[in-house]
Amino acid sequence: MKNRAAARGPRKQPAYLLHRGDALDAYQGWPTPTTMISDGAYGVRGFHGDTIGTDRIAEWYQPHVEAWSRLAGPATTLWFWNTEVGWATVHPLLVQHGWDYVQAITWDRGITHIAGNVNGKTIRRFPVVSRIKGTMRRAAPRVHNPSSLSAAHLNQKPLEFMRRMLNAVTDPGDVVWEPFGGLASASVAAVETGRFPCAAEIDHDFAEIAAQRLDDALAGRDQETEDLP
Numbered sequence: 001m002k003n004r005a006a007a008r009g010p011r012k013q014p015a016y017l018l019h020r021g022d023a024l025d026a027y028q029g030w031p032t033p034t035t036m037i038s039d040g041a042y043g044v045r046g047f048h049g050d051t052i053g054t055d056r057i058a059e060w061y062q063p064h065v066e067a068w069s070r071l072a073g074p075a076t077t078l079w080f081w082n083t084e085v086g087w088a089t090v091h092p093l094l095v096q097h098g099w100d101y102v103q104a105i106t107w108d109r110g111i112t113h114i115a116g117n118v119n120g121k122t123i124r125r126f127p128v129v130s131r132i133k134g135t136m137r138r139a140a141p142r143v144h145n146p147s148s149l150s151a152a153h154l155n156q157k158p159l160e161f162m163r164r165m166l167n168a169v170t171d172p173g174d175v176v177w178e179p180f181g182g183l184a185s186a187s188v189a190a191v192e193t194g195r196f197p198c199a200a201e202i203d204h205d206f207a208e209i210a211a212q213r214l215d216d217a218l219a220g221r222d223q224e225t226e227d228l229p
Helices: 057-071 084-096 161-171 186-193 204-227
Strands: 002-009 014-020 035-038 076-082 175-178 197-201
Touching: 014 076, 014 186, 014 204, 035 161, 057 084, 057 197, 161 186, 175 186, 186 204, 197 204
Parallel strands: 014 197, 035 076, 035 175, 175 197
Antiparallel strands: 002 014
C-alpha cells in the first residue's frame, strides 16, 4: 500500500508519513532515522499478529532488525519496548547486527495512567495504560468482551513520555521511525515537537485512529504557529 502523507501546503514537504501496511514494505522509502521507537511483538497476545510466548519472538523481529541495521545511520538510536524476557530474547539478535546496548529504562506507569476498564476497588491485575477507549472492537486476541470503556489499544503510551524520549535523542527536524505504529503515539509526539515521523501500521482500524491523531496534532501545531505574534 502507498504511504499517506499529510502536507502543510501544496508545495511543502509532508509533516509525516503513515504507511498503512507492513513496515517491511515501507522502510526503503523512508529517510534515514535519527531514532527508532519499536513497540512490536511482546509474546503476550497483545495485538493480532503478536506471538504466543517468546519462543519465536526473535524470529518475528529478525527481518525488521536486518532492515533497521541496513538503513540506520551511524548515530541512530533505537528504543526497544518489550518485557524483560522479550528483551533478553531479542538482544542477541540486535548485538549480532551491530547494535550497542546503552541502558534499560523501566517505566513506572503510576496511578494516573490506569485505564478506564479497571478501578482501585475491584482491580485484580496490573492496569493497562490507555487514553483512547470505546471502539467496541477486539483489539487483541486476549480481549474477549470489549465494552465502551475498553482500551482501543492495549499498549498505548502517554504522549508526555513519548515527548521526553524524543527530546532526549533528537532535535526539531530529525527523522523518527515508528515501525509498529499502533495508535502512533510516538509519531503524534514527533509532529507536536517538530520532528518528522515515519510510521507504519498494518491493522486498518488502528491506522485510521493513528491518521486522525496525526492530523489533529498537525492542526494543533499549525494553530500555535499562526497564533505567534
